Amino acid sequence: MDRLLIGVAALAGGGAVALAALRAHLLAPRLDAAALAMLDTAVTMQGWHALAMLAVGILLPRWGGAPLRVAGIAFAAGTVLFCGAVLLRALAGVSLGPVAPLGGALLIAGWLALLVAAAARRG
Template structure:
């Protein structure tokens, strides 16, 4: 399982750099500044948790078990829900899509998965 977390970390890290560059250079032409800020928040948290996945993949060798596996899964779900929902909100704003802005309700659930991932990691350390 740790190899999967390492691979996802690399993929999500590369995607973070790509999306960050897009947000810094092109997105400003498409949406208002507050929407660029929302997008950047998604990129930032994705980047942080790509590094968290890297840590899970590396630390799994010394702290194997379900808690470390769940930490990685929670980080992946957090990125999908938290950052993904912020990206969707940005897309809806850029395309002036009406009625789909309720995706923002998903964002806090992603944040809860981030917190759960860190707690699982801490418990894995304390358990050993």
């Protein structure tokens, strides 16, 4: 699972950079302020959680344990749901209802699972 999570982190990180470039060079003149703010939020969250997934992927072989696996899954699923829903809203004006809040809740759960993994760690 560690290699898969590091691969997902790489895709998320690269995607965040690509979206930031699109935002700066192509989308800025075409979107209104509210859509640009949503886009900025999605890109920021995707970038930070790419780093979180990378950290979990690196820690998994060393620490192991269910809480760390839960953190990785929650970060990956939450990033897709939250960022995907916010991007869709910003770029196409389409709302997916409760998908973004669900994704956000998964991101928070990932951080809490990481806390549990760290607290359970001995040494």
